[in-house]
Amino acid sequence: MTIASHSTTREVLTYQAQVETVCQAAQQATYELVASPDDRIDQALNLLAERLELQAEQLIEQNQLDVETARAAGQGTAFIDRLTLTTTRIRTMSQGVREIAALEGRNGRVLEERRLENGVLLQKRAVPLGVIGIIYESRPNVTIDVAALCLKSKNAVILKGGSESLHSNRYLVQLVRQVLADTGLPAAAVGFIDSTDRAATVHLLKQARYVDVLIPRGGYELVRAVVENSTIPVLYHAEGGARLLVDASADLTLAVPVIVNSKTNRPSTCNTLDTVLLHRSIAAELLASLIPALLQAGVRVRADEASLALAGPLGPSLEPAVEEDWTTEYLDLTISIKVVETAQEGLAFIRRYSKRHTEALLAQDQALIDQFITTIDAATLLVNCSTRLHDGGVFGLGAEMGISTGKLHARGPVGLDELSTYKWIAQGNGQLRD
């Protein structure tokens, strides 16, 4: 099997036709992929890991073209850093691919099985979703991560990366497709929209005939644009950020470390703490140790009137919180604090301001813990531990594609289970419907 040169293809086809051709070929590839033995997929992934390391030099060369373009465009240091591939980062990528290869496959797994009264054997079996479109920004390692996860789950994938990493992504995709061809798997299972034109992305959002689900990975603006314009179902992460209620019954020795860890472990992530709610009965005592700990960790503290009043001599180090603080996902080293008169007021506050992503409680009162678990509606609830634990890796779910804040299909980490759907299979010997 040989792979058509990208440049020839690009010259001949319009963007629209190119997008459709890539999507249709990916759908065709699913039939071959789903019938391929698991060990051939794993073999391909391990070969991919090996080639990534062998071809690191050429990959870095291509990546440098992107880095130079970004520098010329005046991009900042953080941007350039995320874009840049090094030997170490390539080794991390290939190690990630090996770890994905080592996971257990899902295709064909029997999820339910029963013999019906009429003698039919009914099974519900896990199967791949089909064709997954990924629209992402910036970091070229995403290209390899998502291609590996999709292949492992026997999904075909259409990749549409950001223009800033076009050369890196093009090289990586060619590498993956060559590996597929060399392993006897369909190269078209990894499709690539080789274009920096926004129109190509918009056209991809309309390929419901060929693409089963879209996953946007990037800033909220990208996500919103995909959700609003797609005719394909979208798995996505809307807003994040967490609230944590410290009840009167809480073990206060846990409070400072849990709050500081939830806020400062990696402040730009979606499972980071934004607002702490303190039961009035423990507020003064906790604030006396919490505020110095937060300030020492470089956190800017925005406090409601009651907290300011209870903070005593620490008050001048705090800023007054306003209504907007209760709705903001800071994504930086800022935290807001509010005193509640009762645990019920705290739960009502969480219900009102929850992003339905991550919510937390510190309490020993079992009735309150049960009420929190039953009546707070979010992807993950944490009781007496850090909000930063809401993570597929920490949960032991293996590699993940991201976090979904929707309620349908996937809620929380999106891993191999969530990249699968199911089908029903009924096997009989002539059974009819009455």
Added chain:
Amino acid sequence: MTIASHSTTREVLTYQAQVETVCQAAQQATYELVASPDDRIDQALNLLAERLELQAEQLIEQNQLDVETARAAGQGTAFIDRLTLTTTRIRTMSQGVREIAALEGRNGRVLEERRLENGVLLQKRAVPLGVIGIIYESRPNVTIDVAALCLKSKNAVILKGGSESLHSNRYLVQLVRQVLADTGLPAAAVGFIDSTDRAATVHLLKQARYVDVLIPRGGYELVRAVVENSTIPVLYHAEGGARLLVDASADLTLAVPVIVNSKTNRPSTCNTLDTVLLHRSIAAELLASLIPALLQAGVRVRADEASLALAGPLGPSLEPAVEEDWTTEYLDLTISIKVVETAQEGLAFIRRYSKRHTEALLAQDQALIDQFITTIDAATLLVNCSTRLHDGGVFGLGAEMGISTGKLHARGPVGLDELSTYKWIAQGNGQLRD
């Protein structure tokens, strides 16, 4: 608890404000509903069944207003029949509600549980979706079916029925809400868009802030309109209809009964057979008994050239099939027949024309059966039995909301499991993220 009179509400609020108010109140009700004990829900459902029978006379009176309007509008007999409520039909409805009450609840069910290395207890628990919007047509029994299924699964529901059954639906919803109030459950958990204005429906499609999922139930035109205009995730049934491949290895004694049952058991349903593919080696033999059986059952047979040639003296009873026959969901007593040279050609045909709803195979060759199961992508695959068995009731899944042809979240019958989502709960004693 008392329930505000609908007429007062309708006079004061605009349609838009009414829709938003109903949706917001339903979302508020979910917190109370999810915390209500299972037996209180069951008690409410059984009381509803009882009241339906007790108030059958008043219900029929209201229903007659709808029937008279439909008659005056010149609606046909079938339409009037579907709309009409009788004592017997009301008893069937109330029996259905009792059966739903007897099902096992899903809320809080532990789907996965493990102790992480750091000591955190991680659980994945089933929870209700939240607020479900149902947009449906014609038959007033749907109002009770879906309200009962949603309540059983502890979901709030917003009902938007067809204008033709407005009086019936209004009476039924008031009955349900009174039962909820009398049982100490939130009446707002069953919301009703009391309007025949299309603008009200369109506005409902935009209430993503309050409504978690929409389920349109009705003709494909209604479904398409909902899917195209909704900003809320939609669970829906697009096209249906089935294909059935009779392989050379098939037990031919099964073929005629399975095909006739798949076509004629209830021709207007979505799991009805549209196209039969016959392996050439058994085509002549099977056609000799199949064609008379189909004709005798009143089926119109549309055959490709090869079948016509093989049908011999029966040929003149058949119509020639055209390309459109392979794509059409007939929804009536029409069938199309095509001869294939190999089983592979049959599988390729199915892949090309499948609506991904129901596909079937008659074969004894295990390798072919395995290939069919692995590589044909549909909600339900049937091997050696009738396509009409694709049904939640037949599958033993309990009452269902319909069939979903999407791949995300629900595929095939939508019952209590599919009206649920999950959340992750992590309980620890101070665990932090490294």
